[in-house]
Amino acid sequence: MKSQDVRVWEIRRNKSSKRPSYEVRWKVAGKPFSKTFRTKALADSYRAGLVKASRAGEGFDTETGLPGSLVEAAPSLTWYEFALKYLAMKWPHAAPNSRDSMNETLTLVSTVLVGKKPGRPADAVLRKALRGWAFVHGSNEGKEEPPAKVSNALAWVAKASLPLADLKNPAVMRSVLNALTLKLDGTPAAPETVRRKRAVLSNVLRYAVEIGELSENPVASVQWKPPKLAKEVDRRVVINPVQARELLTALSYVGLYKRARGRRMVALFACMYYGGLRPAEAVGLRIQDCELPEKGWGRFILHKTRPTVGKRWTGTGKVHDHRGLKNRSEDEVRPVPVPPQLVRIVRKHVAEFGTAEDGRLFFNERGGVIGSSSYSRTWEEARALALTPEQVASPLAGTPYDLRHAALSSWLNAGVDPAEVAERAGNSVDVLLTRYAKCLDGRQHVANQRIEALWDDGSGTEDTSETD
Incomplete structure (x- = not known):
């Protein structure tokens, strides 16, 4: 009053x-x-x-x-103080992958928003202190004390961190945005990574506006364009059905005399190619989610994924997250029709290897969840066996996710209605047509033959004679 x-x-x-x-x-x-x-x-x-x-x-x-x-104005929070405050608010409700992105972005920005106080730690020590300790909320509580180098580095950051209000200066804000184009080791980041980190930073600064630390989001005040993001799948990664069969066959020979490592994963990769599943969806597939008749089409009822994210981010001490489907509510399911070829492959897999204790179809020798590094390494070995040296050096089926790209592209090229393809894939029609409407490998060659046939006069040479 x-x-x-x-x-x-x-x-x-x-x-x-x-x-x-x-x-x-x-x-x-x-x-x-x-x-x-x-x-x-x-x-x-x-x-x-x-x-x-x-x-x-x-x-x-x-x-x-x-x-x-x-009335004395309250002193502005430093960037570091505010970042810790944001982390404490956001961490408990964030998914593990989001925690990783948040940690990476806060670490990168914090290494930029520091003054010129003497005693700056080495970059490697600074990154370790921020990424491994400061911005991992709650993971080190009750555990060992951080090493002396880490403690000293964090003490220096707390003193050297610039005021949050400095981000209202366009020059400072631009320097932060430019830093997002680099990885923590200083090498250029992929456009998708830059886009993700910019989204995290924008969310962080919206919180600053929400609690009254900033009057507006300074990201919007800078005319800065991130690297152009490729929205379409590179057509060079898409394999044709013959190549897919050769790769699945080659998988059965990987580690043939050592725990049958590749053979255990044939059906896993087949789910990605014939069913269009994302790798994390295939890894989390359980026998109770499958309808596998002896003849004809079957069905998967997808509702859980098991992405590899790391113990630091899950908060459970386990490497794999256990979450719902991408872009869907926690309890939502997605039915996926399964062609007879895949039904036979999965039935054969279950007959040979059985299931894990929780019903998972795919598991390692100890019954654990198959990690992304494990199936990616196996896939690289299968490519070397199935493809020519030129193809191995090319982007063709370079990653397991490219099997999903091939599946969706094949369905679209076969004339399947895009709405049906989108429903099976768990995408919107817009995303589907933007990213996956690609031709099969070798399709251009077929088109060239058909065009050439239009001009062929039967003599095998082009008719260049003049007529009156």
């Missing part, structure tokens, strides 16, 4: 303490206030401010006794 009923008294000297002090006294709406200063000059200056505000007709707050012109 504001009041203009203000009375300011003369300064009173306090002689009771060993060192004399000076007290400014005033009253607002009958309520007394006072403030003590060590020197008379400071007291005179403060009293003059009260008198000036009163004569100007300012309203004095009846709780604090101060006019708006004398």
